[in-house]
Amino acid sequence: xRSVTIRNVADMAGVSVATASRVLxxxxxxxxxxxxxxxxAATKLGFRPNAQARSLRxxxxxTIGLVLPDVRNPFFADLAHAVEQRARDFKYLTLFGxxxxxxxxxxRYFDIMLTQRVDGLIAAPQGNVTDLQSVLDSxxxxxxxxxxIPDTTVPSVTPDNVTGVQEAVRHxxxxxxxxxxxxxxxxxxxxxxxxxxxxxxxxxxxxxxxxADLIFFGDFQSASGAAGAHHLLELPHPPTALxxxxxxxxxxxxxxxxxxxxxxxxxxxxxxxxDIEAFSLINPALTVIAHDVNAMGRLAVDLLTQVxxxxxxxxxxxxxxxxxxxxxxxxxxxxxx
Amino acid sequence: xRSVTIRNVADMAGVSVATASRVLxxxxxxxxxxxxxxxxAATKLGFRPNAQARSLRxxxxxTIGLVLPDVRNPFFADLAHAVEQRARDFKYLTLFGxxxxxxxxxxRYFDIMLTQRVDGLIAAPQGNVTDLQSVLDSxxxxxxxxxxIPDTTVPSVTPDNVTGVQEAVRHxxxxxxxxxxxxxxxxxxxxxxxxxxxxxxxxxxxxxxxxADLIFFGDFQSASGAAGAHHLLELPHPPTALxxxxxxxxxxxxxxxxxxxxxxxxxxxxxxxxDIEAFSLINPALTVIAHDVNAMGRLAVDLLTQVxxxxxxxxxxxxxxxxxxxxxxxxxxxxxx
DNA sequence: CTGAAAGCGCTTACAG
DNA sequence: CTGAAAGCGCTTACAG
Numbered sequence: 001x002r003s004v005t006i007r008n009v010a011d012m013a014g015v016s017v018a019t020a021s022r023v024l025x026x027x028x029x030x031x032x033x034x035x036x037x038x039x040x041a042a043t044k045l046g047f048r049p050n051a052q053a054r055s056l057r058x059x060x061x062x063t064i065g066l067v068l069p070d071v072r073n074p075f076f077a078d079l080a081h082a083v084e085q086r087a088r089d090f091k092y093l094t095l096f097g098x099x100x101x102x103x104x105x106x107x108r109y110f111d112i113m114l115t116q117r118v119d120g121l122i123a124a125p126q127g128n129v130t131d132l133q134s135v136l137d138s139x140x141x142x143x144x145x146x147x148x149i150p151d152t153t154v155p156s157v158t159p160d161n162v163t164g165v166q167e168a169v170r171h172x173x174x175x176x177x178x179x180x181x182x183x184x185x186x187x188x189x190x191x192x193x194x195x196x197x198x199x200x201x202x203x204x205x206x207x208x209x210x211x212a213d214l215i216f217f218g219d220f221q222s223a224s225g226a227a228g229a230h231h232l233l234e235l236p237h238p239p240t241a242l243x244x245x246x247x248x249x250x251x252x253x254x255x256x257x258x259x260x261x262x263x264x265x266x267x268x269x270x271x272x273x274x275d276i277e278a279f280s281l282i283n284p285a286l287t288v289i290a291h292d293v294n295a296m297g298r299l300a301v302d303l304l305t306q307v308x309x310x311x312x313x314x315x316x317x318x319x320x321x322x323x324x325x326x327x328x329x330x331x332x333x334x335x336x337x
Numbered sequence: 338x339r340s341v342t343i344r345n346v347a348d349m350a351g352v353s354v355a356t357a358s359r360v361l362x363x364x365x366x367x368x369x370x371x372x373x374x375x376x377x378a379a380t381k382l383g384f385r386p387n388a389q390a391r392s393l394r395x396x397x398x399x400t401i402g403l404v405l406p407d408v409r410n411p412f413f414a415d416l417a418h419a420v421e422q423r424a425r426d427f428k429y430l431t432l433f434g435x436x437x438x439x440x441x442x443x444x445r446y447f448d449i450m451l452t453q454r455v456d457g458l459i460a461a462p463q464g465n466v467t468d469l470q471s472v473l474d475s476x477x478x479x480x481x482x483x484x485x486i487p488d489t490t491v492p493s494v495t496p497d498n499v500t501g502v503q504e505a506v507r508h509x510x511x512x513x514x515x516x517x518x519x520x521x522x523x524x525x526x527x528x529x530x531x532x533x534x535x536x537x538x539x540x541x542x543x544x545x546x547x548x549a550d551l552i553f554f555g556d557f558q559s560a561s562g563a564a565g566a567h568h569l570l571e572l573p574h575p576p577t578a579l580x581x582x583x584x585x586x587x588x589x590x591x592x593x594x595x596x597x598x599x600x601x602x603x604x605x606x607x608x609x610x611x612d613i614e615a616f617s618l619i620n621p622a623l624t625v626i627a628h629d630v631n632a633m634g635r636l637a638v639d640l641l642t643q644v645x646x647x648x649x650x651x652x653x654x655x656x657x658x659x660x661x662x663x664x665x666x667x668x669x670x671x672x673x674x
Numbered sequence: 675c676t677g678a679a680a681g682c683g684c685t686t687a688c689a690g
Numbered sequence: 691c692t693g694a695a696a697g698c699g700c701t702t703a704c705a706g
Contacts, residue, residue: 003454003475005699016677021701029675046474051452052392053699056682061389071421077414084408084435093449096433098421112430115388117340137383138340222614254618277559278615281591342683353693358685366691390683393698 004045012045013037024049055117064304065113067097067106067123069147069189069220073248074276075293076124079146082297083122090305092119101220103127103188107134114138120304125149126189141307145300148190155307156315157299161194164289164320165243168271169202171287171322172241175330177269178208181232181239182215183225183249192220195245195273214239218249225252233260233268241269241328247276254282270327284326291320341382349378361386392454401641402450404434404443404460406484406526406557410585411613412630413461416483419634420459427642429456438557440464440525444471451475457641462486463526478644482637485527492644493652494636498531501626501657502580505608506539508624508659509578512667514606515545518569518576519552520562520586529557532582532610551576555586562586566593570605578606578665584613591619607664621663628657 010020015034023030023038024047041047055061066083068076084094095118097109103126113121114134120141125132129151135142136152144156172180182199185192196215203210216231218224225244229252232239242257244250250272257264264270265284272279275290299316306313347357352371360367360375361384378384392398403420405413421431432455434446440463450458451471458472461483469486472479481493509517519536522529533552540547553568555561562581566589569576579594581587587609594601601607602621609616612627636653643650 006701007699017700018677018679018702019675022676025701027702031675034675046471048448048451048471048475050393050454050699052389052398052454053682054701055389056387056393056684056699057701058682071408071414071418072411074409074411074414077408077411081408081435081437085437093453094433096431098418100418100422111385114385116430117387117389134383134385138385251614251618255614258618258620258622276615277588277592278613278619281588281595281619282615283595283620285595343685344683354684355686355693355695356691359692362685364686368691371691387683390698391685393683393700394685395698 003050004047006047006049008045009038009041009047012041060119061117062091063093063095063116063118064120064122064301065095065097065109065116065118067099067109067113067121067125069099069101069106069124069126070248071096071098073220073246074278075247075274076146078276078293079124079297082294083145083301086298086301090301092301099126101126101186103131107131110135114140120308122300122304126186141304143300143304143307145296146191150190155303155313157296157303157318158190158315159291159296159318160320161191162198164273164291164322165195165198166202167322168243168287168289169199169206169208171324171328171330172243172269172271173206173208175269175328177239177241179211179214179237179239179241180208181228181235181242183228183232183242183244183253184215184217185245185249186219187217189220192245199243218245220246220248222248222252225249226256227252229253229256233257233262239268241271243271243273245273247272247274247279250274250279250286254286265327265329269329271322272327275323280325282327287325287328288323289320290323291318340387341384343384343386345382346375346378346384349382350374397456398454399428400430400432400453400455401457401459401638402432402434402446402453402455404436404446404450404458404462406436406438406443406461406463407585408433408435410557410583411615412584412611413483415613415630416461416634419631420482420638423635423638427638429638436463438463438523440468444468447472451477457645459637459641463523478641480637480641480644482633483528487527492640492650494633494640494655495527495652496628496633496655496657498528498657499535501610501628501659502532502535503539504659505580505624505626506536506543506545508661508665508667509580509606509608510543510545512606512665514576514578516548516551516574516576517545517578517580518565518572520565520569520579520581520590521552521554522582522586523556524554526557529582536580555582557583557585559585559589562589563593564589566590570594570597570599576605578608580608580610582610584609584611584616587611587616587623591623602664602666606666608659609664612660617662619664624662624665625660626657627660628655 010017099106124146184196216228272286279286347354436443457478521533553565609623612625616623
C-alpha cells in the first residue's frame with residue numbers, strides 16, 4: 001500500500017516538488033495557477049503529508065508527550081482529557097503514556113517520548129532525579145503536573161497538598177474523632193509524601209492520637225486501599241475515621257467497609273481524596289478533598305508552551321479544599337479546636 | 338539542543354555510519370571490535386535513535402493508533418489500559434486519541450493517525466462509512482473495538498449487546514416491573530442502536546409496557562443520563578425501574594434519583610451498564626450488565642497484529658451478563674415469565 | 675513566483 | 691565483516 005507522495009502531486013499538477021510543497025504548506029510565494037493545480041491534484045490523489053518526513057526536516061514534531069501514572073484512576077483520566085483538549089488549541093498532538101504506577105514503565109515511556117522527539121513533555125512523575133536524568137540531559141522542554149521530583153528546576157502545576165488534609169483532620173477532630181486511620185500514598189511520589197506530612201502535622205495540632213499503627217502505606221491503587229482498610233479496622237484499638245490519599249484507594253477502602261457490614265458515616269467516618277463524580281453518589285455521599293483537575297491540565301499545557309518558547313515560567317500551586325458530605329457527620333458532642 | 342546522531346557515534350567509534358547502524362540495530366554481520374566500539378560510543382554520547390528518520394526509511398513506525406470516544410468514561414479508560422498493555426507485548430507504542438464523543442474530533446484523529454503513519458489503528462467509532470472513508474482508502478490495518486460501523490469489512494471485537502439487556506429486562510419484569518424507563522445511547526453508535534433494539538425486543542416478550550415515552554435518548558455522557566432520569570421520572574405515569582445504556586449515563590441518572598429523594602432499590606429499581614468498581618460501592622450496590630473489558634482490549638490488539646500480518650481474522654463477540662445486586666430486589670409477588 | 679539541489683537521520687542492497 | 695552510496699518524503703535557502 002504505497003501511499004501518495006508530494007512527488008505524485010507535483011507531477012499531476014505539472015509543477016516542481018518545491019512549488020507543490022510551498023502551496024501545500026501555505027507559503028505566500030505561489031501563483032494562483034500553481035495553487036489551483038496543486039490543490040486539485042492533492043485532493044484528487046488523497047495526498048496526506050508524511051509526518052515523519054516533515055518532522056525530520058523541520059525541528060518540531062507538533063507532538064507533546066504526556067506520561068501519567070494510571071489512566072484507570074479517574075483523576076488522571078480527567079487530567080489526560082484536560083491536557084489533550086488544551087494541547088489541541090496549540091495544534092499539538094498528545095502522545096500518551098501510561099506508567100501503571102511503575103517506575104520501570106515510566107522510564108521506558110520517557111525513553112520512547114525522547115525517541116519520538118516530542119516537542120515537549122508533561123509528566124506526573126514518581127521516583128527521583130535519576131529517573132529523570134535522560135529527560136533532563138536531552139533538554140526537552142518539560143513540565144510536571146500533580147507530582148514533582150525534588151531537586152529539579154522543572155516548572156510544575158501541583159495541588160496544595162496541605163490545606164485540604166488540614167481541613168479534613170480539623171473537621172474530623174471537631175466531630176469528636178480521636179483515632180483517624182490514614183491510608184497513605186507511596187512515598188516515592190511527592191503527593192504521597194506531602195499529604196502524609198500534612199496529615200502528621202495536622203494531627204500534632206489536635207488532641208487526636210498520633211499512633212504509627214494508624215498509618216498504612218498503599219500504592220495509590222484500589223487493592224492497597226482495601227488492604228489498608230482491613231489492616232486499620234483489625235487494629236486492637238481501631239480508628240473511628242478513615243482518610244485515604246487518592247480516589248482509587250478510597251474506592252478499595254469503602255468496599256471493605258461495606259463488606260465488613262460497617263455503615264459509613266455511622267460506624268466509621270470517611271474522607272476520600274479527589275472529587276470524582278461517583279463519590280457523590282455513594283450513600284452517604286463521601287466527604288472529599290477536592291481540587292480543580294481541569295485547571296491543572298490546562299495550566300500544565302500553558303506552562304509547557306512557555307517553556308517551549310524559551311521562557312521560564314513560575315510554578316503554580318492550585319488550591320484544594322474540603323467538601324463535607326454525609327460520610328463525616330458532625331457529632332453534636334464534638335470537641336472544638 | 339542539537340541531539341546526537343549516528344554520525345557522531347560512528348565518528349567516535351572510528352567506523353562508518355553503516356557499521357554503526359548495523360551494530361545499533363543488532364545486525365549479525367558485525368565484528369566484536371566494532372560492536373564494542375560502537376556500543377561504548379553510543380552510551381558515552383547518550384545516543385538515542387531518531388524515530389522519525391528510522392520510520393522514514395523503514396516501512397513501519399512501530400506505533401498503533403487508538404481512537405476512543407471518551408477517556409473519562411471508566412469503561413474506555415480500562416479499555417485503553419488493556420490495549421496499551423497488550424500493545425507493549427508486541428513492542429508497539431500506542432498513540433492515543435480521545436474523540437470526546439464527537440464525530441468531528443474523531444475524524445480529525447483518524448486523519449492525524451494516518452499522517453503519523455501508524456502501523457495499525459484500533460477504534461471504537463461512531464458514525465457511518467463516510468467517516469471512515471479516508472481510513473479505508475489508506476488501507477491502514479484497522480480493527481474496531483466495542484463499536485462497529487456497518488457496511489464495512491473491518492474485523493471487530495464487540496460485546497454481545499443482546500443477552501445482558503435481555504436478562505435485565507427479564508429480571509425486572511420477573512420482579513413485577515411493568516414500566517421500565519430506558520436511557521438509550523446515541524443512535525450514531527452501534528452499541529447505542531443494538532442495545533436499544535435488544536431492549537425493545539426483550540420488552541415484546543413480556544407483559545411490560547412498550548411505551549415510546551419510556552425511552553430517552555442520551556449521548557453516553559453523564560449529563561444526558563441526568564436529563565434522562567429527570568424526564569422519565571417526571572412522566573405522568575413514571576417508570577418503576579430504570580436501565581441506562583452506559584456507565585456515565587448511569588452515574589448521572591443515579592445522581593438525579595438521589596437528588597429527588599428516591600431510594601434506589603426501594604422507590605425505583607436501577608440497572609447500570611458496565612461493571613465499574615464504584616457501582617458495587619453505591620448503597621445499595623447497582624445491578625449491572627457486565628462484560629470483560631480487559632479481554633476486549635487484548636483481543637483487539639491480537640486481531641490487529643493479524644491484520645498487519647496480512648491475515649483476515651474472524652470478528653469476536655464477547656459475552657455479557659447480568660450481575661444482580663441490591664438496586665433490583667426481587668419482589669416476593671413478582672410475576673414469572 | 676519557481677526549480678534544482680542539499681539535507682534532515684537513518685537503513686540497506688551492492689560491492690568488495 | 692565493512693564502507694560508499696542511494697534513498698525514505700519532505701522543506702528551504704539559493705539563484706534566477
